[in-house]
């Protein structure tokens with residue numbers, strides 16, 4: 001099933017505070033979406049709505065034209081992976097995995113067992129005795145093997161160490177290629193995960209600040225690298241968001257799409273022009289003093 005998700009003017013309020021404020025999003029297609037936002041931006045609130053854990057105070061969420069909330073058929077198509085507290089889970093990993101699979105119509109047990117081997121998950125250990133990282137792995141295995149048309153990972157990798165996260169990203173990309181589906185990954189590890197995303201969504205203070213294909217986002221600015229004095233001269237007057245210096249070499253990130261004339265001048269001066277990074281753009285756009293609007 002291809003899932004087209006339409007979030008229309010959705011708000012969630014806690015007393016007078018808007019955790020989500022008139023959020024509209026169209027997620028159409030079997031893509032991997034990166035959901036980025038600073039602490040408290042509203043990511044988990046939005047993802048909980050998509051998992052039908054709660055109903056918005058205002059607005060609607062539809063999947064393939066049907067309202068999502070408490071729609072049993074649609075809810076079966078969604079897997080929401082979030083950091084769980086496993087301290088009460090005394091059953092063995094294999095029992096827990098089997099039970100998880102029973103609720104998921106597309107669960108692939110063979111793939112789950114392949115992942116168990118890849119990640120060295122001890123099948124006979126009680127879940128609450130696994131290390132925090134291994135509990136994250138168990139969660140991720142269920143998320144991947146569920147093969148749900150809408151698969152949501154809410155910061156579910158924070159317990160994993162770097163090599164384990166790398167294996168998880170690899171598995172996610174490979175399995176998404178084999179079984180395309182809508183995947184939404186929320187993260188603070190932007191520079192580590194940006195290559196996974198086809199589209200980036202930046203939430204800020206409960207509003208959508210940006211939702212675009214990552215390749216379009218990366219063209220919003222440029223990095224200029226070369227001899228420090230030449231770089232300084234080139235970027236003078238541009239909107240500079242990040243500077244790095246190593247010996248006589250300097251790299252400056254600017255948020256100004258470069259003109260043909262500027263590109264030619266850079267080439268004459270042997271300056272290297274690269275894309276802006278999603279992380280730098282995210283940091284820049286969510287700074288307190290930035291006027292929003294990225295065009």
Ligand SMILES: Nc1ncnc2c1ncn2[C@@H]1O[C@H](COP(=O)(O)OP(=O)(O)OP(=O)(O)O)[C@@H](O)[C@H]1O
Nearest residue numbers: 014017018019037038039040041042043044045046
């Ligand atoms: N039950 C609640 N009662 C009151 N305020 C809440 C409640 N749940 C969330 N909030 C507030 O809503 C805002 C959004 O929270 P949310 O957990 O969605 O942010 P987040 O982007 O996932 O943050 P983080 O990256 O820190 O996990 C925060 O200011 C939070 O304090």
